[in-house]
Amino acid sequence: MPRLPPSLFWRARREISPMAAQLLPACRDLQSAANELRWIREHVQDTKSPIPAGLRVWQLVEKRGRGIPLQYVLGTQPFGDLEIKCRPGVLIPRPETEAYTLHLASLLSQDQPPPSSLSILDLCTGTGCIPLLLLQSLLASHPGTPISLHGIDISPHAINLARANHAHNISLHHLPPPSSSSPSTTRLTFSQLDIFSPSLIPHLLQSQPQIGELDLLVSNPPYISPTEFIHSTARAVRNHEPRLALVPPPSTGGGSQQQQQQGGITTEFHHPADIFYTRLLEIAATLKPKRVLMEVGGWEQAVRVIRLLEGSSSGVKGYGTVEIWRDEPAASFSSSLGTIKEEKVVVGGREVVVRGEGRGRAVYLSRV
């Protein structure tokens, strides 16, 4: 990270506020320091506390200046129309995730004919942001349709926070309270389960018999390799966000089970960042969801995941559509010039549609 020139601190102190100068080491430029200072002040104004406002602003600025992510400092992050609570120990929702979740919701709402029921499974749910936002969008586009969402995470902190987020957004009237929308139609559950545990798939099959077919499997798994974690993550991420949510575990415990079940694949060399995708495809092969969306760390990883798809069992070969979504998948979708922006690439003998603008962000499979 290049050193910030002292003149920048001087200017921040003179033009904005001495507190903006304190934020500079974390924000790196004047504009975002000014914005973050304003947001901190707005947050202090909007929340009540016996502590005087000036002191609270100072405390928050001091925390943020030490490099703690703003979302942990303020405790929230806007996600779509929702407000997601953030706590240390659980990954902060990213704007890219927001973009593809909204695009996914709009895809589901365009289904013809409208489905009689929807069942969605989110693996590695974290704050629960993806199922919550999907629920909000689907309630608007499919009023009356029974929707069942299930979020799974290994971390008990994450599960607690996801439940707290559900309650928080109900109290903010972003989501309807469970009683008013007749509990039989919408169901949102979070459970603490290990994705690599061999009992997961039987458990899922057992817990969701009444829903029948799964409509969507979505996941934002850890996808950063240990080397990348050291070299290419931002300092705030490395120092303050949970490693558990970012870096897949080395293929030990979980990996061995994987080898037992999927001998054919694991004999090949696997990138240390791709461990979760092998397992996700395995789950997809058993549960046979209509659509699968997996967030990936970049173009190379997206290509590797599609190659994995080729090599895996016959269950996942039924997906006729394979797409790579970029950071802003809707960028081409909403425009009439979309046909121009929509590229096509060939990966491992399969034609893959690429949507949107930015870096490769997600792999989308569909059999609809």
Added chain:
Amino acid sequence: MLAAPWVCRSCARSLRRVGISQLIRRASTEAPARLPPALLERARKLTAEHDQLSTALENDFDAKKAKRAGEISRVADALKQFENAKAAVGELQGLLESDDAEMRELARDDLEATNTQLADSSHSLSVALTPKHPFADMPCLLEIRPGPGGTEGRFFADTLFHMYQTYCANKGYRTRVVQYEASDSDGQTGSEGEIALQEAVLEVQEAGAYALFRGEAGMHRVQRVPATEKSGRTHTSAVAVWVLPSFPENGTSESEADWENPESDFYLDPAEVRCETMRARGAGGQHVNKTESAIRLTHIPTGTTVSMQDSRSQQRNRETAWRLMRSRIAQQRREAREETSRQLRSSVLANSQITRGDKIRTYQYQQDRCTDHRSGLDAHNLPDVLRGGETLGRIMDSVQTWLVNKDIQALIADEEAAAAVSSKKEGKK
């Protein structure tokens, strides 16, 4: 003793002449008391339509018809009043020629009052006839930007911003600061603690605010000795104020505000708008944790750009940016349309259009004066104006009257032109 000092004969004569010439009023800024026949014809037509509609409405109710009837009932009422006044004047004129001296005296007394009544009613008739501005019922956005030049203009932009804000607060209008951006150049403040403003957008959320504030659009000129000036010279700078109709957040059924409708001024083809987000450096996704939520929209055909970074939520920034973009484009379209219709009309109205280029008002600090160049009103309590007090209200009212008069003039010109065209056609036949 003489009341006045001695004045020589030739001077006295010239003074007397000046006195006489000053008493004669050569030009009139009032609207014509006599209505042109074309306008009267139109009013009669509309009244006939109104009568027809109201009889139809008595039989069965139709929302569309009722709306139309409501729109033109103003004209019908005004015409009735006008005809009553006219009949009264005619009657009095008849009485004036009567033999009874006492009767003539009474008639003469009444005639004066009735004549003013006639003038009033003809004015209100022409006001009723002027089509309502299509955006008149909408809330508005006041966009304030300093003109080219130094920080002095920026300071004054901030003054204007606070002037409108406090004016709205005094009047009880709900406002919202959409954007308030200080300039990056330096951290000094003006004499009254103003900051150097780069751009500010204030939304007045009152329905009908557009009609109230549309007279404020244009260049506001300031003449004062800046706080930074050392040798005491007066500087002149300018601040541009744009008044845009604000697109209501929840879509109403009004056709103008319906942005989904391609006919509407607010319609934007999403394919023509490029949306950019400020990307984080590095790989993105889980690798970084950015808080930048800025959105920039570019309308490709016109090159209009809007950038928004006020909210932490990118989603909300995007919505605000789209609203602002819609308002700007709608205003541009309307201006373009007005420009073409203005060129079609005669040059009588050349100065009446309010666009961005015209200097409309001067704030003179040394003389404690605020002058509106269109209505010609001089107000002499500048601090009260800048505090958004009653004096500002007085100036804005004078501009309103001026605008209405201009609209009437435009309408008369239009009607006469139309009448001339139709009579020419008939002549050819």
